[in-house]
Amino acid sequence: MNITPLEHTGNSTKYTVELTKKRGKFMISLSYTLCAVWQLKTDEEKLDAVTHMANAIVGRHNPERPFKDKYIFGDHNNEDSVEKMVTYLKRVEV
DSSP states (O other): EEEEEEESSSEEEEEEEEEEGGOOOOEEEEOOHHHHHHTTOOOHHHHHHHHHHHHHHHHHHHSSSSSOOOEEEGGOOOOOOSSHHHHHHSOOOO
């Protein structure tokens, strides 16, 4: 899995997640306010959070269906920490 940051357009943080063996790709976006709630201050902390989230999404994904194009996470629709969000993503198929 390759995770690449996208250019900043606005104040959200966006990454492209490209899976090996042509299994697909998708984008993960973290809103500015979510990064503040989760206290993700550096690019390394944001990349680490996205890596854990992407692994959880891929691990729970049904291979018979395509991935969504975009997974958008904001403070209003998510758990209050990265760890809780990853636990949630491991339990449900998004």
